[in-house]
Amino acid sequence: MIDIDSYLAKIAAFVADKKTPIVDLIAVQTKDPFKVLVATILSARTKDETTAAASARLFAKAATAAELDQLGEEEIAALIKPVGFFHSKAKYLKELPRALDKFAGQVPAEIDELISLPGVGRKTANLVRAVAFGLPAICVDTHVHRIMNIWGYVTTTTPLETEMALRHILPQRHWLTVNSLLVAFGQSLCKPVAPHCDECPLADCAKIGVRPRKRPGENPTTKKNPMPATSNSLKFVSWNVNGIRAVEKKGFVDIVKTFDADIFAVQETKAQPDQLSPELKNIPGYHSFWHSAERKGYSGVGIYSKMPPISRREGIGIAEFDDEGRVLTLEFADFYLSSIYFPNSAEELKRLDFKLRFNEALQRFALDLAGKKSVLLCGDFNVAHKPIDLTYPEKNRKFAGYTPEECAWMDQFLASGFVDTFRLFNQEAGQYTWWSFRSNARAKNIGWRIDYFCVNGKSRDRVLAAAIHPEIIGSDHCPVSVEFQIG
Numbered sequence: 001m002i003d004i005d006s007y008l009a010k011i012a013a014f015v016a017d018k019k020t021p022i023v024d025l026i027a028v029q030t031k032d033p034f035k036v037l038v039a040t041i042l043s044a045r046t047k048d049e050t051t052a053a054a055s056a057r058l059f060a061k062a063a064t065a066a067e068l069d070q071l072g073e074e075e076i077a078a079l080i081k082p083v084g085f086f087h088s089k090a091k092y093l094k095e096l097p098r099a100l101d102k103f104a105g106q107v108p109a110e111i112d113e114l115i116s117l118p119g120v121g122r123k124t125a126n127l128v129r130a131v132a133f134g135l136p137a138i139c140v141d142t143h144v145h146r147i148m149n150i151w152g153y154v155t156t157t158t159p160l161e162t163e164m165a166l167r168h169i170l171p172q173r174h175w176l177t178v179n180s181l182l183v184a185f186g187q188s189l190c191k192p193v194a195p196h197c198d199e200c201p202l203a204d205c206a207k208i209g210v211r212p213r214k215r216p217g218e219n220p221t222t223k224k225n226p227m228p229a230t231s232n233s234l235k236f237v238s239w240n241v242n243g244i245r246a247v248e249k250k251g252f253v254d255i256v257k258t259f260d261a262d263i264f265a266v267q268e269t270k271a272q273p274d275q276l277s278p279e280l281k282n283i284p285g286y287h288s289f290w291h292s293a294e295r296k297g298y299s300g301v302g303i304y305s306k307m308p309p310i311s312r313r314e315g316i317g318i319a320e321f322d323d324e325g326r327v328l329t330l331e332f333a334d335f336y337l338s339s340i341y342f343p344n345s346a347e348e349l350k351r352l353d354f355k356l357r358f359n360e361a362l363q364r365f366a367l368d369l370a371g372k373k374s375v376l377l378c379g380d381f382n383v384a385h386k387p388i389d390l391t392y393p394e395k396n397r398k399f400a401g402y403t404p405e406e407c408a409w410m411d412q413f414l415a416s417g418f419v420d421t422f423r424l425f426n427q428e429a430g431q432y433t434w435w436s437f438r439s440n441a442r443a444k445n446i447g448w449r450i451d452y453f454c455v456n457g458k459s460r461d462r463v464l465a466a467a468i469h470p471e472i473i474g475s476d477h478c479p480v481s482v483e484f485q486i487g
């Protein structure tokens with residue numbers, strides 16, 4: 001177990017001259033629970049600078065619940081724009097004065113009471129209780145959840161689990177401050193993508209699941225320049241999210257924004273489009289496309305794209321596969337990109353035949369596309385190709401995802417001209433994209449590489465970089481990415 005006092009003291013010293021999170025700043029400036037609550041609602045999925053400006057505009061017109069009650073919903077929306085989801089937040093704020101009536105017009109301090117207010121979830125409630133009232137509460141946002149897992153201080157899969165675990169092990173003297181410290185630390189140094197470990201004061205950090213950034217001038221381990229910042233390339237990300245509605249609660253939208261990819265493909269969405277929140281369907285800057293299974297809560301793929309496609313195609317034209325929502329293809333000027341969720345062979349290999357038939361049909365489909373223009377196939381292939389691609393190859397020879405039949409298909413798929421882009425750049429063992437939820441497998445890096453970006457052979461030289469992002473948590477898989485040359 002880490003020395004948490006020492007860790008948090010080092011972080012406090014490190015972030016001392018960094019920006020104070022906006023909600024703490026408002027608390028220091030006003031000590032007003034109403035303003036803290038409103039600023040906290042505005043701050044969700046919004047940059048601190050934007051929240052600060054919107055709060056100032058709103059408080060100039062409505063510094064109290066009674067004054068807020070005098071404003072119309074559209075007026076509130078105009079004042080708080082452009083904070084994220086300002087229409088929804090304006091609606092919540094319009095309802096807030098009425099909701100406070102049952103607390104005599106005052107902001108309550110108890111978690112259950114706070115959660116009863118419009119637009120207030122557990123994270124906001126904890127933050128308001130801690131920051132506005134100085135009462136014991138641990139606000140666990142994505143930074144706290146992520147960093148506590150990186151340190152191995154907790155081993156959890158959701159912010160709620162992290163909050164519950166911290167209630168048992170984190171000394172109460174840290175409850176009020178841990179969120180502010182880790183938000184500032186997570187925004188400035190221990191970032192979700194490529195954290196600055198080379199500048200970190202925590203020399204003995206376990207770095208669980210982390211891929212630190214490369215320092216300028218450091219020898220690349222890849223064959224070509226990894227992720228070069230060129231203007232003539234596009235960045236593509238693919239992630240089996242294992243339930244997009246579940247991963248939304250773990251910061252999915254922020255993760256998409258942080259990657260800032262041109263295309264972000266997802267698999268195993270387990271949702272019909274009408275079950276998705278407006279926030280999931282309308283990530284700013286992206287068009288979104290979906291292909292879902294007929295069976296609710298099962299399979300499903302999607303693609304977010306900054307560029308409008310020329311055309312889209314759901315499935316591969318074979319009902320038994322298309323009914324399961326496994327393939328979605330977008331066509332662009334000089335390439336196709338398919339988001340694919342290959343079937344799992346399942347326990348006792350009950351679906352191995354189905355999977356092999358799908359594989360063959362998918363390969364024919366991809367070869368047909370490759371006859372027209374470049375093709376990128378991304379997603380969960382549900383197969384570890386070589387012994388290097390899983391921790392225990394011998395033990396798993398007879399199990400789904402590593403049977404001789406599945407590996408033989410991958411052999412001939414690559415022999416037919418497709419390229420496993422990750423292995424163009426990285427030949428190391430221990431590079432995994434999926435870990436069982438059991439036995440603390442992710443913390444021990446006992447995993448499998450079953451998520452891929454493959455391209456047709458003629459497009460091989462257009463792949464400038466390929467990477468795995470094990471530091472991104474929220475699913476039992478992690479994202480994979482490529483940088484692809486255009487023009």
Ligand code: SF4
Nearest residue numbers: 190195196197200205
């Ligand atoms: S992952 Fe890197 S930046 Fe984050 S706490 Fe550990 S050493 Fe520091």
